[in-house]
Amino acid sequence: MIKSTRIENAKFVMSKDELTYAEVIEDFKNASEIHILTYNISRDKSNLLEELKKCDEDTEICIVSNIPGRWEKCFGEWYKNKARKNILLYKSRLSPEKIAEKAEVYFCFSNHAKIVMTNNIAYIGSSNFSEESADNFESGFISKDADFIEFLEEEIFPWIIESSSEYKTDEEILFLELAIRKSIAMFEEMYEEYLQTFYLLSDHRGIERWYYNTTDATLSIKEMEKTEEICYQYVDLLKNVNKIFNMRVFSKEGINNLDDVIEKVENIIANIKNLFCGNIEELAKYDGQGIVDEYINQHYADAYDENLEYYIEHAIDIANEAFAELAEDAKDEADNLLEEIKNLGEISKTVLMLFKRLPLEKIKIDNTKK
Numbered sequence: 001m002i003k004s005t006r007i008e009n010a011k012f013v014m015s016k017d018e019l020t021y022a023e024v025i026e027d028f029k030n031a032s033e034i035h036i037l038t039y040n041i042s043r044d045k046s047n048l049l050e051e052l053k054k055c056d057e058d059t060e061i062c063i064v065s066n067i068p069g070r071w072e073k074c075f076g077e078w079y080k081n082k083a084r085k086n087i088l089l090y091k092s093r094l095s096p097e098k099i100a101e102k103a104e105v106y107f108c109f110s111n112h113a114k115i116v117m118t119n120n121i122a123y124i125g126s127s128n129f130s131e132e133s134a135d136n137f138e139s140g141f142i143s144k145d146a147d148f149i150e151f152l153e154e155e156i157f158p159w160i161i162e163s164s165s166e167y168k169t170d171e172e173i174l175f176l177e178l179a180i181r182k183s184i185a186m187f188e189e190m191y192e193e194y195l196q197t198f199y200l201l202s203d204h205r206g207i208e209r210w211y212y213n214t215t216d217a218t219l220s221i222k223e224m225e226k227t228e229e230i231c232y233q234y235v236d237l238l239k240n241v242n243k244i245f246n247m248r249v250f251s252k253e254g255i256n257n258l259d260d261v262i263e264k265v266e267n268i269i270a271n272i273k274n275l276f277c278g279n280i281e282e283l284a285k286y287d288g289q290g291i292v293d294e295y296i297n298q299h300y301a302d303a304y305d306e307n308l309e310y311y312i313e314h315a316i317d318i319a320n321e322a323f324a325e326l327a328e329d330a331k332d333e334a335d336n337l338l339e340e341i342k343n344l345g346e347i348s349k350t351v352l353m354l355f356k357r358l359p360l361e362k363i364k365i366d367n368t369k370k
Contacts, residue, residue: 009148015137031059037113041065067086114140198335231272
């Protein structure tokens with residue numbers, strides 16, 4: 001979905017060493033409403049949040065922020081703990097009680113947009129609502145167009161809030177949503193990596209097409225082991241999410257748990273593991289240099305001086321032919337693997353949809369048991 005409108009009154013702004021939306025900040029003291037949409041906030045600086053506290057006590061403030069953080073490709077304990085700490089940090093810094101009398105705070109894990117506005121003036125651009133944005137080259141536009149400001153207030157922010165979680169949402173619920181979203185991204189990344197391992201992209205007269213790779217040995221046992229690790233950790237994640245679905249308050253309402261989903265995922269993972277034990281494994285074990293060395297050693301009596309180059313080239317040809325044969329043998333299994341990874345990504349999207357549909361306001365989690 002795309003939402004759009006025309007703007008009659010706007011100016012382009014670009015900044016370095018200053019906040020691009022400084023003009024909007026200056027209007028906070030005159031505002032009856034303030035809306036902020038950001039990808040992140042400062043972890044340790046509070047000047048911008050202090051500006052909100054200077055507003056009139058009747059000023060209505062709405063803040064929607066992502067809670068960004070870098071995750072490793074797997075759900076290791078260190079990364080899970082880091083994500084939880086980041087959520088607690090954002091909840092502490094964006095506590096409505098600390099900001100203003102009439103402040104509302106939401107978290108939207110799919111947001112990357114930036115808007116800082118009052119009921120009089122709006123900034124839309126690249127700058128986050130963080131002091132660190134002043135350190136970068138940032139740009140955007142500022143508008144005092146009343147119709148445009150009304151469009152942002154009545155169309156854009158309600159749209160974003162529909163996909164957001166309220167500030168009061170339990171930290172564990174926020175973490176599980178974040179983890180599910182990360183799993184979607186991880187399987188998409190995994191699919192792309194294996195696609196580029198098994199297929200190569202060519203450009204023929206301006207037309208791009210993928211063709212099966214029988215020439216470049218890039219698959220490794222280590223990468224396959226990491227894939228299995230991610231898959232098993234994904235099952236653990238689903239089981240933790242399923243604990244929410246299994247809560248009595250939901251079962252009473254006839255909401256199905258994720259048992260069938262988990263069984264399906266486990267079957268997919270079992271298939272992936274079987275695929276890794278066949279021709280794909282042989283392809284990953286391919287050692288071209290080893291084949292070349294073995295051939296040269298077998299012909300050491302002749303492979304010297306002026307004959308050495310001939311034997312090296314012949315050895316390389318033998319190694320290339322061996323790889324091509326292994327690759328052809330593995331093609332069907334490679335396509336099957338790509339399909340199964342794609343299936344895991346689609347399942348994650350379904351789980352996220354089901355999770356967001358839960359009436360989560362009805363539960364309270366005892367976080368002391370984690």
